[in-house]
Amino acid sequence: MLQQIEEACSLGAHAAVIVPPTWIIRVRRPQSSLKSSKKKKRTSFKRKSSKKGAEEARWKPFIVRPIPSQLMKPLLVFVNPKSGGNQGAKIIQSFMWYLNPRQVFDLSQGGPKEGLEMYRKVHNLRILACGGDGTVGWILSTLDQLQLNPQPAVAVLPLGTGNDLARTLNWGGVTVSKILSHVEDGNIVQLDRWNLHLEPNPEAGSEEKDEQVTDKLPLDVFNNYFSLGFDAHVTLEFHESREANPEKFNSRFRNKMFYAGTAFSDFLMGSSKDLAKHIKVVCDGADLTSKVQELKLQCLVFLNIPRYCAGTMPWGNPSEHHDFEPQRHDDGCIEVIGFTMTSLATLQVGGHGERLNQCREVTLTTYKSIPMQVDGEPCKLAPSTIHISLRNQANMVQKTKRRTSIPLLNDQQPFPERLRIRVNRISMHDYEALHYHKEKLKEQSRWGLIVVPGDSDLETCRIHIERLQEAGDESKSKMLSSQRLSPKWCFLDFTETVSTSPGMPDLTHSPVSTLPFNLASAMVVPATQESAEQSQVISFCALMDLHKQGADLCVQDSAGRTLLHHAVDVASKEIVRYVIDNAPTDILDVTEKENGETVLHKAASMCQRTICHYLVEAGASLMKTDLQGDTPKHRAEKAKDSELAAYLENRQHYQMIQREDQETAV
Structure with missing residues (x-):
């Protein structure tokens, strides 16, 4: 490849997310002069070593000097090698191959702080967190400490066992190249984050000493959920077993099997059956304690995102007669859900918990030691009073779903509810005479209107057009009574759904020289901006269909x-x-x-x-x-x-x- 030695690298298909080598400035390790080294001999060994250690900690092998560009979205990749049965270690090399190795960081080597500080002045910075939901929380908390402005948006490559936040934002495990493309094209959405302020409960009675009991929560902020009771007890036992024998928890399947076994044994023991007797719950000033006791709930979940427990949806879809709204992760409200053993068992088959409240503040008081978990990090907490309040909102990257009729939870609907489409009918004679004058062609060929759902495909439009003809026949319209549509009619312009009259040859049997249908007309920009994106999607699908039929x-x-x-x-x-x-x-x-x-x-x-x-x-x-x-x-x-x-x-x-x-x- 000698001919490429002088060629500048284009950075390839992922150029927009790659940190160019010209941004990386190597820094030489500072060397002390002869004079300073003599002075150091007079100091004690202890003082000398501590000063040297401080210098080593401050020294970094390179600095970043970015050149801002509106078209670039430089990416920092943080990989947790221990997530998901040590899967993270296998993909670090893949990212270093696709990207600049200086933008890929191993979180086991000091965490995310150093990398974020190096790139804090980079414009349009995005972050890819490769790990479980705990890894994402770690990075978001570090961003809070550094107070970057604006805060970079965080995407997720799920490697953990639950991955509930990743599911909420539509992320899944695909190839590294596709992940990079999705990060570049993804939409930025907001994620509520919640504070947990803890105080001891002096009113609680004395208990027998237990080595497991602690007076602090593992985290003081949560992004996904905070729960207490049965599910936290199962998570705590899993956590303790993994800490004791880490070699037995090196795959997602084994981890899930252990969860299932522990849950079953706890169910038989009834470890959380008296939970409702030892807590008090107040949501936005409303006391829910009596309702919790009446329903005999064995688990209480404060949920920020729709997903919970490896993909289940415990809030469900409340119907119109309820006083609750569909759940969102950017509305400043938290959902309070209660579970019995029965409702927990039905979660995996589409069930949901007991909807208790949607609120902005919660005060939870416990009167005995109770297992709790914060975003999957468990503990057994001594009697306490916990205040839950909104902390801030983080920027997250949500993977876009293309060509789907199901609107994303927190995204704008990709299609309008209904479309009114004007249908024009064009004969071969009119097309040959007026195809240079599109406006005159429209005036000559007006026929009627159809109203279809916003996510309709061409076959649905075809059915409505056939009905339009039948309706015209019943009303004995002059235009339609004179000449019915040929069975071989086809679409001419997909942005305006124009149909043709008899004499139109079958697309798959027409030579290009006489083909009245021009494939390129499928890509005419529509008159209204709101239908431009839908039109492109329909055009692309139509193009593939026509090509399969034999179009050139x-x-x-x-x-x-x-x-x-x-x-x-x-x-x-x-x-x-x-x-x-x-x-x-x-x-x-x-x-x-x-x-x-x-x-x-x-x-x-x-x-x-x-x-x-x-x-x-x-x-x-x-x-x-x-x-x-x-x-x-x-x-x-x-x-x-x-x-x-x-x-x-x-x-x-x-x-x-x-x-x-x-x-x-x-």
Whole structure:
């Protein structure tokens, strides 16, 4: 690879999250001078060693000098190697391979503080926490201590046993490359965090001394849940067994089997059956103690996120006649839920607990030592009074779910509830005469309106259009009574659902030269901004369906524009990637008739870096000029995107070297 020695690295497909090597400044270890070393001889050995230790602690091997860029989202990766049966140790090397090794940190080597301090001045910083929910809490607490402004958003690669916070934010275990893409594209949402203020309860009676009892909680803040009773007792026994024999808890399956066995034995012993007699619960001033005792609850959970106990949803979906709202992790309210042994057993099959309250403050008083857990960290707490109040809100990265009709819990709905779509009917004659004048074509072809659910696919729209025709036949409309739709009618423009009249040939049997349907019209930007995103999703799905039916992806419109030109117009990365993967490479360098620009010229003009990278990697020419004599690099320079221009220049140089090598070989 000698020809690449002088080539600047483009950082590849994950360039937006990679810390460039130019940001890393190596720092040499300070060396004392001869004069200072003589002075040190006079001091005592104890003082000398302590001073040297302080200097070693302050010294860091490198510093970070960032160059801010709006398009970059530099990522810090913190890996807990002990999470999930020591899985974390296996992925550290993978992240170091994909990223700059200086942005990957092992949490067993001093925790997250040092890395966060190094990168505290980096703009648009994001964090990936690789571990369980406890690892995420550790990083969020460190961010609180450092008071970074603005606070970086945290994404999660789940490696633990429960991973309830990761499930809430849609994260799951996939390949490292996909995780990096999801972190870059994810939405930033808020996560409520809650304080736990503890005071001893002087009213409680004396108890027999127990070595397990403590007067402090493991954590003074929680992100997921705080609970007491049966579930905390099971977690405490698991924790103690793992501390005694860590080699027996090296897999998620074994851990879950131990949980199940411990829960069953505790159920038989009835360890938490008298919980309700020894606590007092006050939520926003309302005393719930009598209700807790009446229901004979054996477990009490204060829940911040919808998920609990490895994916269950204990709050459920309250119906309209209840006084409760659906649960959210950013509303400043905490859900109070009670469980009996029966309701706990039904959690794994879709059941829920007893909804007690949604409140902003809680005062919990205990009159005996009770097992408790804070985000999975258990203890047996001496009689105390615990005040729960909102601490702050943390920025989290929520993985986006594409092409789904189910709205995310705390995200905006991806589709409107209903869509009103105007349907136009176009004959072959009208299309051939007016396809250059889209507005006139619309006026000639107006037919009616259909109303469909916001997440409808094309087949649903087809059914509604057929019904529209039937309704027209019943009313004996002049337009419809004169001519019925052909059984072979198809969609022309998916952003406006236009149908065609008889004479329209079947798409799968039409030669490209006479095909009245232009695939590129599927990507016309809709008139209203609110339907633009839905339109792109429908266009992409429709494009795949039509390609499977035999449509030619190399089709061009009258101006010589290809599918790729139209995909760049609407910035659809999915369509660009699909066409590149499924069409001949000749399509990459097709030029428009009017200005002679290729799709790479257009993408460079619009500063679409990811699409430019896709096209260059697929083999698009960087040396081709348009009618003005501009290369794609010149287009990027005119758009004042210096980084994109530098990238294209480097790749252009590489292409020239490749061409020279090929000519030499010939």
